[in-house]
Amino acid sequence: MAQKTILRKPRGFIxxxxxxxxxxxxxxHYCPGCGHGILHKLIAEALEDxxxxxxxxxxxxxxxxxxxxxxxxxxxxxxxxGRAPAVATSVSRANPDSVVISYQGDGxxxxxxxxxxxxxxxxxxxxxxxxxxxxxxxxxxGQMAPTTLEGQITTTTPYGRNVKxxxxxIQVCEIINQLTAPVYVVRTSLHDMPNIRKTxxxxxxxxxxxxxxxxxxxxxxxxxxxxxxxxxxxxxxxWIKENMIPRFPLETFRDDSExxxxxxxxxxxxxxxxxxxxxxxxxxxxxxxxxxPDAAFEKVAVRIAGFGGQGIMSAGIALANVGMExxxxxxxxxxxxxxxRGGTANCSVKIQSDTVGASECTEPNMxxxxxxxxxxxxxxxxxxxxxxxYNSTLIDIEPTRTDVEVYPIPITGIADELxxxxxxxxxxxxxxxxxxxxxxxxxxxxxxxxxxxxxSDKVMKLNxxxxxxxxxxxxxxxx
Amino acid sequence: xxxxxxxxxxxxxxGAILAGCQAYYGYPITPASEIAEAASxxxxxxxxxxxxxESEVAAINMVYGAAGCGLRVLTGSSGPGISLKMEGxxxxxxxxxxxxxxxxxxxxxGLGNIGPEQGDYNQVLKGGGHGNYKVxxxxxxxxxEMCDLTMLAFELADKYRNPVFVLTDGVIGQMMEAVExxxxxxxxxxxxxxxxxxxxxxxxxxxxxxxxxDDLERWNRELMKKYEIIQKNEVxxxxxxIDDAEIVTIGYGSSSRVLRSAVDIARERGIKLxxxxxxxxxxxxxxxxxxxxxRGLTGILTVEMSDxxxxxxxxxxxxxxxxxxxxxxxxxxxxxALEIVENVSELYGV
Ligand SMILES: Cc1ncc(C[n+]2csc(CCOP(=O)(O)OP(=O)(O)O)c2C)c(N)n1
Ligand code: SF4
Numbered sequence: 149m150a151q152k153t154i155l156r157k158p159r160g161f162i163x164x165x166x167x168x169x170x171x172x173x174x175x176x177h178y179c180p181g182c183g184h185g186i187l188h189k190l191i192a193e194a195l196e197d198x199x200x201x202x203x204x205x206x207x208x209x210x211x212x213x214x215x216x217x218x219x220x221x222x223x224x225x226x227x228x229x230g231r232a233p234a235v236a237t238s239v240s241r242a243n244p245d246s247v248v249i250s251y252q253g254d255g256x257x258x259x260x261x262x263x264x265x266x267x268x269x270x271x272x273x274x275x276x277x278x279x280x281x282x283x284x285x286x287x288x289x290g291q292m293a294p295t296t297l298e299g300q301i302t303t304t305t306p307y308g309r310n311v312k313x314x315x316x317x318i319q320v321c322e323i324i325n326q327l328t329a330p331v332y333v334v335r336t337s338l339h340d341m342p343n344i345r346k347t348x349x350x351x352x353x354x355x356x357x358x359x360x361x362x363x364x365x366x367x368x369x370x371x372x373x374x375x376x377x378x379x380x381x382x383x384x385x386x387w388i389k390e391n392m393i394p395r396f397p398l399e400t401f402r403d404d405s406e407x408x409x410x411x412x413x414x415x416x417x418x419x420x421x422x423x424x425x426x427x428x429x430x431x432x433x434x435x436x437x438x439x440x441p442d443a444a445f446e447k448v449a450v451r452i453a454g455f456g457g458q459g460i461m462s463a464g465i466a467l468a469n470v471g472m473e474x475x476x477x478x479x480x481x482x483x484x485x486x487x488x489r490g491g492t493a494n495c496s497v498k499i500q501s502d503t504v505g506a507s508e509c510t511e512p513n514m515x516x517x518x519x520x521x522x523x524x525x526x527x528x529x530x531x532x533x534x535x536x537x538y539n540s541t542l543i544d545i546e547p548t549r550t551d552v553e554v555y556p557i558p559i560t561g562i563a564d565e566l567x568x569x570x571x572x573x574x575x576x577x578x579x580x581x582x583x584x585x586x587x588x589x590x591x592x593x594x595x596x597x598x599x600x601x602x603x604s605d606k607v608m609k610l611n612x613x614x615x616x617x618x619x620x621x622x623x624x625x626x627x
Numbered sequence: 628x629x630x631x632x633x634x635x636x637x638x639x640x641x642g643a644i645l646a647g648c649q650a651y652y653g654y655p656i657t658p659a660s661e662i663a664e665a666a667s668x669x670x671x672x673x674x675x676x677x678x679x680x681e682s683e684v685a686a687i688n689m690v691y692g693a694a695g696c697g698l699r700v701l702t703g704s705s706g707p708g709i710s711l712k713m714e715g716x717x718x719x720x721x722x723x724x725x726x727x728x729x730x731x732x733x734x735x736x737g738l739g740n741i742g743p744e745q746g747d748y749n750q751v752l753k754g755g756g757h758g759n760y761k762v763x764x765x766x767x768x769x770x771x772e773m774c775d776l777t778m779l780a781f782e783l784a785d786k787y788r789n790p791v792f793v794l795t796d797g798v799i800g801q802m803m804e805a806v807e808x809x810x811x812x813x814x815x816x817x818x819x820x821x822x823x824x825x826x827x828x829x830x831x832x833x834x835x836x837x838x839x840x841d842d843l844e845r846w847n848r849e850l851m852k853k854y855e856i857i858q859k860n861e862v863x864x865x866x867x868x869i870d871d872a873e874i875v876t877i878g879y880g881s882s883s884r885v886l887r888s889a890v891d892i893a894r895e896r897g898i899k900l901x902x903x904x905x906x907x908x909x910x911x912x913x914x915x916x917x918x919x920x921x922r923g924l925t926g927i928l929t930v931e932m933s934d935x936x937x938x939x940x941x942x943x944x945x946x947x948x949x950x951x952x953x954x955x956x957x958x959x960x961x962x963x964a965l966e967i968v969e970n971v972s973e974l975y976g977v
Contacts, residue, residue, distance in 0.1 A: 169838050202827040207692075217832055223823035225695045225833040228718050231688035234680065238652060238692035238700070239823070241676045246825025264688075267681040414674030416649050420811040423644065426672050432629030432808065465803065469632050472805040478632070480803040505888030507802045507881070510963040 160192025160201050161219050168218040177215055181381025183338040183371025184213055184280060190344070190351045191249065191278065192220065197352075200359055204247040205239055207232040209261075211253035212286040212373075222249075230261025233268035236275045244413040247358045248275040255285045258294040258318050265320075272329030272363040274411050276354040279320060279366065282373035283392060290376040294318040297391055302376075317395055321368045325401040330364040331408045332357055333401040337370035339388035343398070353405060361410040370396055433598070436475040437591055445535075445584035447500035449509040451526050452576070453483075454518025454539070456493045459573025463516070464495035466577050466599055470587050471499035473595060479507040492521055499586065514583070516576050518559065523547060535583050537576065555583060555626055562617050571614035578618025583626075589619040628807040635773040636661035636800040639703065639729050639793060642777030644669060645811045648699040648727070650676040652689035654708060657741040658797035659731035662703035683708035687715030687728075694724035695833035697822030699781050699815065703729035705797075706739065706747050710755065716790055717756030720850075721835030723821075725784035727777065728762075729793040731800035732880075732932075734959045742959015743797035743881055748936040751792050752909055759847050761854045763791040763861065764908040766879040770804035776906070778809065785816045787857055794908060796932060798881035798961060854909075863906035864915050868894065872901025874975055875919055877941055877951065878930040879905050881961060886930055888964035889971075896968070898977045913944040920948035926975045927951040930967060932960075 157163070165173045178185045195201045201221055208216040210229035217224035223246070227235040236250040250268075257265050257279050265277065284302055285291040291304040295317050299308040309317075321335045332354055336347040347369055354365035370392050372384040379387060417423065424430075450467070454460045464480050471478040476499045483494040496509035513534040517523035520543045527536055532551040541560035557579050563572035581587040592615050596608045633641070640662055643651070651666035663679065670677035676693075680686035686702050693700035704712065709730050719726055732747045734740040754760055763783050765776040773795070780791040823831050837843035865883075868890050869875060876886045883904040893900035903919070905912050919927060929938040929951045938953040945951060954970050956962045971977065 167832060167834075169842075202830075203825045205823055205825050214836070217834065221830060223825055223830055225692065225823060226722075226836060227691065228688060228714055231684065231691075231715070234685040234688035235692035235695075237678070238650065238676075238689035239696055241650065241678070242693050242696035242698050243823075243825040248825075263681050264685055267685065271678075414671075416675045417673040418647060418649075418815075420813050423673065423811040427641070427644070427669075427808070429629050429808065432631050433805075434629050465632065468803060468805075472630065472632055478805055480632070481798065482801055503887065504804070504884070505891065506885040506961075506964050507798060508961060508963075511965065 158189065158192040158196045160195035160221060162221045165218045168215070176219060178212065179375045181372055181374040181384055182212070183282060183369065183373070186338050186344060187278060187280060187347070187351070187369055187371065188216070188219055190348045191355070194352045194355045195222070198356060198359060200247050200355070203245060204249060205243065207236045207239065207248065207250045209252045209256040210287070211256045213251050213253060213280065214287065216251050230256050230259070231264055232256065233261065233264045233273070233275070233277065237268050237271070237273045240274050241413065244274070244361070247355060249358070250275055250277045252277065252279055253286065254279070254281045254283065254293040254295040258320050266323070266327070269324050269330050269364050269366065270327050272331075274358060274361050274363055276358045276365045276367065279368040280371045281320070281368055281396065282371045282376065283317070284373050284376040286373045286376045290378070295396070297395055319396060321366065321399070321401050324366050330366055330402060331362050331404045332365035334366070334403070335368040335370070335396060335398050335401070337388055337393065337398055338372065339370065339385040353403070357405050362405055362408045363411055368396070433473055435473050437473050439474055440585055440588070443585040445513070445586055448498070448514055448584055448586065449512045450497050450514040450516060450580070451494055451509045451512040451529070452497065452516040452518070453492065453494035453522030453526050458518045459570060460493045460518065461495055463573035463576050464497045466574065467497050467499065467580060469599055470577075470592055470595060473591070474587065476500060477502065477504050479504045481507040492519070494522065494526070516580065517543065518572070518576070519543065520545060537579055537583065555579065555622065557618070557621055559618070562621060563614060566610060566613055566617065568610055571611055574611045574614035575618035578615035579622050581615070582619045582622030589615055630805045630807045632803050633770060633806050634661055634801060634803050635767070635770045635795065636731065637665045638770040638773035638806045639777045640665040640669060641806070641808060642774035643701045643727070643781070644673065645774070645809060646699060646778040646781035647812050647815050648675070648701050648781060650693045650698050650700045651702065652678050652680050652686045652693070652700065653702045653704065654680050654683045654686050656705045656708045658733055658743070658800050659703045659705045659729065661800070662729055662731070666701070683711035684715065687712035687719070690726045691715055691719055691722070691724060694719065694726040695722070695823055697818040697824065699785070701727050701729070703731070705731045705733045706735045709747055709750065713750070713756035716762065717754070717758050717760060718835055719790045720756070720760035720762060721758060722833050723788040724790070724833065725788050726790050727780040727784055727793065728790060729777065730795070732794070732796040734957070740959050741797065743932060743961055744957060744959060745796055745880060745882070745932040746934065746936070746957070747794065748908070748933050751794055760850060761909055763787065763789055763857060763910070764794050765791065766906055766908050767793060767795050768799060768880050768883045768904065770799070770802065770806050773799065774806050775809065778812070783861065787853060789853065795880045858910040858913075861907055862910045862912050862915065864912045865904040865906055867902040867904070869901035869903060871899055873899040873925045874928065874971055874977070875901045875903055875924055876928045876930055876967070876971075877903050877905070877916070877937070879908060879937070882930050882932055885962055885964050885967065889967040892964050893968045893971060898968070898971060900971060911940050911944065916941055916944035917946060917948075920945050924949070925977070928954055928971060928974065930954045930962060932956055932962070
């Protein structure tokens, strides 16, 4: 008995093209003889045969296939011109079990989206790219594409593509094949039945790769554009054979499908308790050290300045951290932007009970100058009656201000005596504590483990000593 | 409350994680790079996606894809990068995709410099991308708000299915403050009505094409209605010593911090200065500002780090009943509190 053949659409297609406006909801928008329709059908059949229509997501580009979403009975995203590989990347990352198809024309993929395709290929994203090479911009009415052949007439190459001014037709498979990550790179054609059959096999291999999470598969398909080429269907097929194939050889450039293991993506942690554990909520500051009611300073706006490498930023951060532990409102602002010139660094720290307004200390009540240029620059902006701490090891001029409290301290010298210049930032922190009387040096020592998280005991001990020495120097010399 | 000293840029990433953001796609740029760096450090610890995109164009399109798949997704950048994202943001708005974009503004135009500025105001608020759309814009002025408003941004993005900007400047991104870390969100909204998950039940379409003119006009009107609702429900402002003020200054972001200091200094000098700070720039506090015009104020002074972009909106809100003066700095310069007080004294003879 003869087998009954039922002619029907593959299930990869939507039964009635509901997204398509107008009355004709049973046929595509493509021109007669266009290659897009053939490739669509090969894809839809493969999706049905592999039973993966449900888990497939198609990315529709900008170009004639902008309406690919009319047809595929899958999840669909329509995306900006050239960006399908970028969108496919995040879609694939979001749904690692899905089969993601980026469907693109030659203008979309090789011109405006040239970098996006290279980068997605280079990352080895788990996706299939179908690259319809019709050597022209179909959608916009037949302008030059990156793949337009030498001498080919288009609406923007009315004299024929001149390689001297327009460059050469880009061979995309060959470029993709230079990258390490792709698993499958192939070029086929749609110009006759034997080649459609080969394309069918390539489509299936590529889609099964995505299903099996093998990574990046790239299928370039030479495709007829009778309208853009201003030809009938049959001559268009001939034209591919005669003109395109010599420039775009049909070849399997790479097939590592067998040997490539499946990509594994992590499962996101969303549980709130787990989130708090990973963010180390239990280690966060929750202390409210007792403030000294008789402190010499009620609030501080300090500018700390010196050479890069003198620990200026870390001294400021340490002060802000200690201030926070005392329950003050604190802010720390690094010199940043136009101020960062000539290897000097400075930061502003505010420590106060009321809300901090401006975070930059434009009228500080304390300046800590670690080198001479900093002294010269910042003593000027100190408010009258403020405190000027300067590093007398490196600064041999006298401050010019007479209306402020001056504390020359051999900060670098003290650090050197302790055996490590790098602890000078903590010497200045100790000096700050002594001058302001806002912080108890013992409490700063208690905070060492959080200030120097991850550092060795030795480093911590050294910095502890530095704080103590800075503190004692002030107490011994300026009381 | 447990707190941690951190940069505004880092606080935004904490906010995102606490809000259940599952993916970060971005491209480095000063002064926003710490956002990408912190995300690259933290997101993998949660098995969430961090990817350094090949460009801001790619990044916003990755955001589009992730948002289309129902994820909470973040990107961060600054002026030049935001310019590149604009096409994608228009697509997100046109496809009603919720996503959050942090813009740490720097000096412009062109490459400008990396100092703090507020010159992206118009490109962000007036739709730097093409077509009829608006984005919700939140304007934090502290590290705490970088965390809190980023969390809020995700909530509003999902509530209205719309892109939300967290718009601030280099100072707020770079400065450190103590941040009280809130509780992580416990439940994410259900997006199964429209999101694409690669399952039989989620064969949805994410799309901004409406070929039929009437269809597209209808969609535009729907969007307009949504923006009206947002305007009605989501305005947020901070007022500081405004009740008895004779002169009111208006500013957002880091200039608003300077304004707070300026108000305190002015008050010490007997000048009755107050401050109104828009926390939402869209929706703009139109009513709150219009109401100032009925108070018999001596003056309204808009202070911004851009070329009169904010003052235009202030004056639109005032509807000609009063005209706001402008004091602005640009190029990476931040006004000082004294500078503002002196300007107030000179302008209004106080
Ligand atoms: C940013 C942007 N630039 C330009 C266009 C206009 N445009 C639409 S389709 C297209 C060319 C598409 O050609 P191709 O990718 O070769 O696809 P085909 O139409 O040949 O299938 C262009 C330039 C656009 N939509 N968006
Ligand atoms: S213009 Fe060309 S590519 Fe576009 S539908 Fe027609 S034949 Fe196909």
